Amino acid sequence: MMTTDLDEKVVKKTDKYTNDKDEDQVKLSDSIYFYRSKKMSNNGEVYEGTMHSKTYGTRTIAVKLVQYSKQNLEEASILLLLNPHTHVVSIIDADVYQGQFKYMYIAMDKCHSDNLRRFVENRRKNEIPFNAELMIDFTKQLFTGIHYIHDKLVIHKDLKPDNVFLSLDQKVLKIGDFGLSERVDSRTRTIRSSKGLGTDGYRAPESFESGFPTSQKTDIYSLAVLIYYLWSNGRHPFGNEKDLWNHFMKNNLNMNLDGILLPDADIAKDLLIWMLQFVPRNRPIIDQVLSHQYMVPNNVKGLLFREFQETSESLESTEQSLLNLPHFKNETFHVGINATEKGNIQVSSNSSSRLSNLILVAKMLQEHQKIKMASHLSMDRTLLHDDIYIFWDKKLSHDPFTDIEVFEGRTNEESSSSKPLAIKVLRGFNKLVLGAGRTIVEAAKSIQSLPFHPNVVSIISVGDIRNQSGLNASYVAMERCHSGTLEDYVLERKRNNVCFDFKLALEHSIQLVSGVYHLHTHGIIHGRLYARNILLSLDMQALKISAFAFGRQKLYINNSSGEVFDHGVISFQSDVFSLGVLLYYIWSNGCDPLTHDDNRQFENYKNLNLMDLQIPNSKLAQHLLTKMLEKRPSQRPTIKEIVDHSYWNSIS
Structure with missing residues (x-):
């Protein structure tokens, strides 16, 4: 169980952390160990470790050891605040222990041994050709991660290639090392920094001032230096003389962005120039970065955030022209491709991914535009x-x-x-x-x-x-979430012939199970877990359980009257049944596991069909779903038993 209030955590009483069978193995808790001989980083005390579970077995993790201090407690609490997100290093546990000195450990998911800097350097060393598509994909992942971090009112303050890690398959970037990070009251708030200054060569100009004022726009500057590193195959926007970086950045001299190796380099350069503005207030926020024309596909039209800020006089005419655009006709998104192109997309995973991203970006822009217009008009x-x-x-x-x-x-x-x-x-x-x-x-x-x-x-x-x-x-x-539902999202992907993405489906299913677990552990029965009651966050990254009109506390369900709705008695067990239907819906790309008569009464469901699963380890998934869709409520698992099912370990 993750610690939520480390300041009040009681220090463990024992001084014995070594396992008698293996002196290299150090025991930190009943389930977490690390190995002295398996150091993973030269920039800090990070070791390979293991986590033991009766349910999941043993898996490899990373363990960061730090001195017990207010700053390190803050880092752990920020990681807990940001957990979980695809593009942020996931924390498993954080706690204190007492050896000769008082220490603290942060247990995290293990990433690849190469950070982003080593990844780029190794590609150059091995003369692997520059891959523009890969670097654009990495850029989108970084922007998505920073958007999430900033939305949680956190400033990272030390963005650089060394603090960006890769998943074990080297396909997913994860932002880590929040040792200098700080929280703010709002996304535009400026505070006086109480921690370190960041890293030379990546620090924003304002960081050179004593007690410098920092804001999320400090991150934007560092992020731009990091992105140029990706786009130029390892170069720095202020030259390759490291000893001169601070001088040039502090005085806004010698910036050169001509090394960009991407298509449409001039447009890419325009984005970086904007992000590298010397005066913080002239830099964009991350939402504006995401909506820059270089990050939005050419056939996604509409009002970009930067244009919206600079041309606010013509809001009414702009709103009308927005609604007249082909892909927003009748307030629905339509991809501007013909039938032949759609056919080609079906057989190309890369094209499918681009189309999927296109739909996500277009819908995100559409929703933000709707919100902006509502506020102004x-x-x-x-x-x-x-x-x-x-x-x-x-x-x-x-x-x-x-x-x-x-x-x-x-x-x-x-x-x-x-x-x-x-x-x-x-x-x-x-x-x-x-x-x-x-x-x-x-x-x-x-x-x-x-x-x-x-x-x-x-x-x-x-x-x-x-x-x-x-x-x-x-x-x-x-x-405010996206106005479309999970049902709308699945149907739209099918209409546009977007290939099924099993990784996305698994991520969505984990999010749903996590949400229901949260409700049930707090005594709340939802009662209406349907695809049309599941919303998406505004950034389209997270599913969110909604429609609480029928939710209530356990105290008011288990009473003598027995509240009855159209599907029978509402209970934790009926939520489990509905969750099972939802999981199958996600894992089968929109199919229904139940054959039923027209009145759709709960008691009349029959002929369970779980043959359309499109995810890995489908037999194990069928085992889980069969239990959840058991007709007798008493035979269904609890949400805790669902979380502990071996299927989740099989896909980790």
Whole structure:
């Protein structure tokens, strides 16, 4: 179990950490060991280790040993905050132990022995031709990782090739070493640095000032130096004389970006010039970097963030022209390729990947554009509570059956930390009693009290609406996700002939299981785990469980009346069944595991069919799904047993 409050952790009492059978093996906890002879890094005490589990067996990990200090505690807490993400080094455990001195260890997933610098240098040494497509892919991965880190209000402060690691197959980049990282209150906040200065040759100019003010734009500068290193096959934008780097960067002299080896180098250079602006306020934020024309495919049109900032006068005409673009027609994304091209894409994994990225980028831009337009063009807004605004003329959805409407909203409009919201308005339906006298609004408040989880939609505020027009309703303000659902996402990929990506499917399934585990361990039954109730984050990187109108605490389910919905008695076991259907839906590219009659009643499901799985180790996956889809609720596994199933170990 990962430590969440290291400052209060009790130091272990024993001084004996060596295993009697192997003096090289050092025991850190009941399940974690490291080996003195297997040092993995020359820039710190990082060793190969092992983690032992009755469920997963033994697997190799990396263990970083540091002195017990406030700064190292902060690094561990930041890693925990950022965990998990594909492009951030994953932490397994962090704790303190007492030997001759008080130490601390951070156990992490093991990466490849080569960091990004060694990877590039080894390719040059072995005369491997420069691969532009690979470097662009690495760039997108780095930008995605920094976007996530900045979205969590963290500044890395030491971005360089040595602190970027590769997965064991050398296909996935992971940002690591958060020893100098700091947290901020908002994405535009500037703070006085209380830690180190970063690394020479990658430090932003402002870092040369005493007690320098740092912000996320400090990372943008370092990121640009790192990206040029990739795009130029190992060169530095301020020359190859290391002793002169600080002088040139401090004084903004001798910058040369002519070594870019990518197609459309002039456009790529424009992006780096923007990121390397001497004055921090002139640099883009990571969202703007992602929307620069070099990062967006040519056939993805629409208003880019940089253009949006610089041409705000023509918002209304721009909104109209955006909706008239072919790929946003009727507010739906259409890929501008003909049938022949689609046929070619089906047989090319690289083309499929590019098409998949195209759809993701286009949808992300479309959603951000919708949010920007709502904030700037809304003529009918109301302050609901403290700093929460609703935009009545910017409706996201309407359910005619329940009369529940969802509108665009925002927190603290005047602040740089303002965040977009989706605000659900309940008229009359909010009075529906769910059990033990609980209404939907009261159930939403129970969800609001939960700790944050990256795969569960956060509820920000719940309250009543009473205005001069006599509207009497309730609202639930939630984090703004993408307006499309998991069902929309799967269907759209199939419509555009995007090949099935089993790695993405496995990542999505792990996210869903993690979200349900979070709910169940806090006593919450969802009750409606369907693909249309699973949303995607705005950056399209994470699935988020939504639609909590029917969720409630265990206390109000296990009562004498036994709440009944259209699929029978709602319970933790019924959530497990629905989760099984969802996992099969993801793993089979949108198929249904159940043959059932037209009324779709829970008790009438029959003829289980699990033959369309498209993931590795399908037999083991079938074993897990068969248990989850057991007709008798008492025979289904708990969410803990699902997490401990051997399938997850088989794909790790």
